[in-house]
Amino acid sequence: MRVTETWYLTLSALLFTVGFVGLLVRRNPLVMFMSLELMLNAVNISFVAFANKLDDIAGQTAVFFVLVVAAAEVVVGLSIVVAVMRRRPSITADDLRSLKG
Amino acid sequence: MIALVAQDTQTVALPGPPVVWSLLWPFLILAVGGVLLVTVTSVVPVLRGRSFPAAFTCLTALASGLSLIPVWQRVDRLDLVGGTIGSGTEGPRSLVSGAYAVDGFTVFVTGVICVSVFLTALLLDGYLRREGLDGPEWYVLMLMSASGGVLLASANDLIVSFLGLEILSIAAYVMAALHLRRAESQEAGFKYFVLGALASAFFLYGIALVYGATGSTTLQGIFAAGPNAAGLDPRTDSSLILAGMALLLVGFAFKVSAVPFHFWAPDVYQGAPSPVVAFMASGVKVAGFAGLARIFLYAFQPYWADWRPAIAALAVLSTIVGGLLALAQRNVKRMLAYSSINHAGFMLLAIHAAASPDDGGQRGAEALLFYLLAYTVMVTGTFGVATIVGGRGDGRHDLDDYRGLSRSNPLLAGVMAILLFSQAGVPFTSGFFAKFRVIGALASDGSYALGGAAMLAAVISAVLYLRIVVSMFLIDNGEAHEADHEAVDAVAGGRAAPEAEGDTLVEASPEASVLTSVRAPAPTALLAVCLAAAVTLVLGLLPDLGGGILSDAASALLLAG
Numbered sequence: 001m002r003v004t005e006t007w008y009l010t011l012s013a014l015l016f017t018v019g020f021v022g023l024l025v026r027r028n029p030l031v032m033f034m035s036l037e038l039m040l041n042a043v044n045i046s047f048v049a050f051a052n053k054l055d056d057i058a059g060q061t062a063v064f065f066v067l068v069v070a071a072a073e074v075v076v077g078l079s080i081v082v083a084v085m086r087r088r089p090s091i092t093a094d095d096l097r098s099l100k101g
Numbered sequence: 102m103i104a105l106v107a108q109d110t111q112t113v114a115l116p117g118p119p120v121v122w123s124l125l126w127p128f129l130i131l132a133v134g135g136v137l138l139v140t141v142t143s144v145v146p147v148l149r150g151r152s153f154p155a156a157f158t159c160l161t162a163l164a165s166g167l168s169l170i171p172v173w174q175r176v177d178r179l180d181l182v183g184g185t186i187g188s189g190t191e192g193p194r195s196l197v198s199g200a201y202a203v204d205g206f207t208v209f210v211t212g213v214i215c216v217s218v219f220l221t222a223l224l225l226d227g228y229l230r231r232e233g234l235d236g237p238e239w240y241v242l243m244l245m246s247a248s249g250g251v252l253l254a255s256a257n258d259l260i261v262s263f264l265g266l267e268i269l270s271i272a273a274y275v276m277a278a279l280h281l282r283r284a285e286s287q288e289a290g291f292k293y294f295v296l297g298a299l300a301s302a303f304f305l306y307g308i309a310l311v312y313g314a315t316g317s318t319t320l321q322g323i324f325a326a327g328p329n330a331a332g333l334d335p336r337t338d339s340s341l342i343l344a345g346m347a348l349l350l351v352g353f354a355f356k357v358s359a360v361p362f363h364f365w366a367p368d369v370y371q372g373a374p375s376p377v378v379a380f381m382a383s384g385v386k387v388a389g390f391a392g393l394a395r396i397f398l399y400a401f402q403p404y405w406a407d408w409r410p411a412i413a414a415l416a417v418l419s420t421i422v423g424g425l426l427a428l429a430q431r432n433v434k435r436m437l438a439y440s441s442i443n444h445a446g447f448m449l450l451a452i453h454a455a456a457s458p459d460d461g462g463q464r465g466a467e468a469l470l471f472y473l474l475a476y477t478v479m480v481t482g483t484f485g486v487a488t489i490v491g492g493r494g495d496g497r498h499d500l501d502d503y504r505g506l507s508r509s510n511p512l513l514a515g516v517m518a519i520l521l522f523s524q525a526g527v528p529f530t531s532g533f534f535a536k537f538r539v540i541g542a543l544a545s546d547g548s549y550a551l552g553g554a555a556m557l558a559a560v561i562s563a564v565l566y567l568r569i570v571v572s573m574f575l576i577d578n579g580e581a582h583e584a585d586h587e588a589v590d591a592v593a594g595g596r597a598a599p600e601a602e603g604d605t606l607v608e609a610s611p612e613a614s615v616l617t618s619v620r621a622p623a624p625t626a627l628l629a630v631c632l633a634a635a636v637t638l639v640l641g642l643l644p645d646l647g648g649g650i651l652s653d654a655a656s657a658l659l660l661a662g
Contacts (some may be wrong), residue, residue, distance in 0.1 A: 009313075016306060016644050023299060037573060039302035043309050049312035058318055059309075062260050065303060069267045073301070077294050080278045084287045093295075096288040099368040 006050035015042035027092040029081045033074055040070045117282055121196050124175065124203045126168040127211045130253045131218075134161035139624050142237040147389055154225035154237035155625070159219055162245060167213040173208045173650075174514055176657075180596025202257040202395075204275030210254040210391040211649065213477050217384035218247045220629045221550030224488050227623025231493050232280065239279060243380055246272035254395065259318040259572040260307040262392055266304060266356070270297045273385050277373040285496065289372025292410060296355060296365040308346030316362040320400040327403030341549075346401055351416075356389040357385030359449060360418040363442045367430075370438035371498070375491050378434065379484035382441045385475040394469060398455055398658060404541040405456045411452045414552060419446030420558030427565040434487055434498045440524060443562045447539050449473050450555055454542035455659065459530055461546025466655035470536035475531035475640055479523045482633025487516040489622040489630070506573040509619050513627075514573045516634040525639045526559050531640035 016040055022035035046062045051059025087097065142149050196203060245599075250269025256262040270390050274297060312318050313328035317577055327342075352360065358366040370378050401408060423442030430436045451472055454465025490506065490513075491497050507514040523530035526537075536559055541653020543552040 007535045012309075017301075019302070020299075022296070031290070036295075036302065037296045039299075040305060043302065046306070046309040046313065050309065054316045056316060058260075059312055062308070062312070062318065065260055065264060069264065069301075072271055073267070073298055076274055077298070080166070080274065080287060080290045080294055083278060083281060083282075084291060087284055087287070093291075096291055098285055099288055099292070099372045 005049045005053040012045040020091045115605040126167045130165040133250035135241050137314045139241040156242040158222040158240040159473045162215045162219040200258045200261045207255040209654035212248050213253050214384050221380040223625045223629035224485045227626035242272040242276050253388045254391035265443045276377045280374045285372035289369045300352045300355030300422040303348050307345045307348030314341035319440045323400040342376035353393040357445045359415045359445050360422040367435045371434045375488035381480045383481045387473050388455050409456050416446045416449035417554045424558050424561035431500050432498050440631045451539045464542035466658050467651045468542045472535040475535040478633050479520050482520045482630045485630040503572045516630050519634045521566040525563040529641045534644040
């Protein structure tokens, strides 16, 4: 059986969904970050698959930009978690509930 | 339909494409200003004081704003000598291999972002002094964020849009969490980060699908691949592009906090430091709307019949739900958050009208631009007053804390009243003409139902602003109010006590500090809110002041497609 672009696109959609669901149901901030990364990298698979299908370099270049942005995003996210952790012994996202209306 | 011509596409060898630096100045000044500020203040610690970074940021915003004037003169009218736009030395053009567009619209939006940076820098100065915080980081992040906003508004390629969006947002996440002594600030930062990053992931997936459908990430490429007089390009996959558009719209809806993607906004606005909220509600949102307008009104213009109903639904939900939920709040910052959701609905309605292929289009685009400017000024001013009233510790945002403001500081109460009336859309303020233009554009487009919904929402939200105004001008009934405060302080103190070791600043006699903060606000902050109120009044009395500018900028937005 030949592996076509559709396989990769399906894989990408599945991984994106896994990341999205993970972000919604998991309460540990670190796992939430991992889910976010999963979503961004799922998109990267799409970009590469499309680039291959269209025989166009732009999709592959996009991946490099996304990698850099994802790294920057995690740096910021982790530092926010560290800042929160310094005030509390342990943290889940459910502990952050002083802002409500 | 005239497409911007990428005039520098025929690069010969490895060296990059030619760059017209002179047209990039407004963006470069903001970005380089941020880098310069962080470098200089790290190398020369004596400049880390509180005045230099604020002054530097104001001057940077001013310089960037002034550098727009020559750019405007070069791009505001079409130079059709060569037959196509962008071929001459004047007129709208795309730069850097078609990745970055400069036209009347981007110049206008850049100006609005500069206004937001300038006012916020003035507010931040007083805020940082009061909170005993220092460090140029706040200003550096704001300049970075603003440069990202300019990039998002001017992007002519979806990947550049994504970069702009991320530069804009990542800096804003940090700013929301930057008040290290307040747990609420970090909580707000965390929530903003998670939901913002989620929105970015949706946005990116949308880009990937659009790229897969059209084979291009540039706005011209996407536009050209759409259905036109010759019918749909057979290579374009239309279901894929619809899915991509939907995901892009979700990403933008999160960023501009449109219902039903708004739920982060009240929490973040309540928790984040007030001047930062002023910037998030103005600069960040303006950039988001500019990106949305540019991508949808230009690249997705061929599909306008598909995405327009979605925009209309988001807009009506935002105006009505935003207005209604605001009424249920007692925290003024939360109220203002819902009111900014309400305003987002109005701006989406303007985009809806601008998508109209006939006469409503131009009016809608003008309404959007005017709304962006008026909204930026009034929302920055309103959160500026909230910053001042918030007092040391930035915690006094209950409706009761505004009671009797007209007696303790009449000037502040007057300014706040002007800004709130403007947000409510009372005549002789900029807010009136902003709403009037939106509803007028909807009417000339024939969308009477939407216009009616907008008027209804305007009435609902007016109640909310009047609540604050009544609270300010109500006579302070002495003891009950004081007792109220003491009870609140006791609760707040009890909760903060276990973790507040060495945290003397927040604890130091809050009652006294709030009075100083209200009676003698920081002069820079007072200047900022007075400027905002003055501009609001001027735009309300002379709404055609920028008439030529508005119509030129609006036609640039529409002409691009």
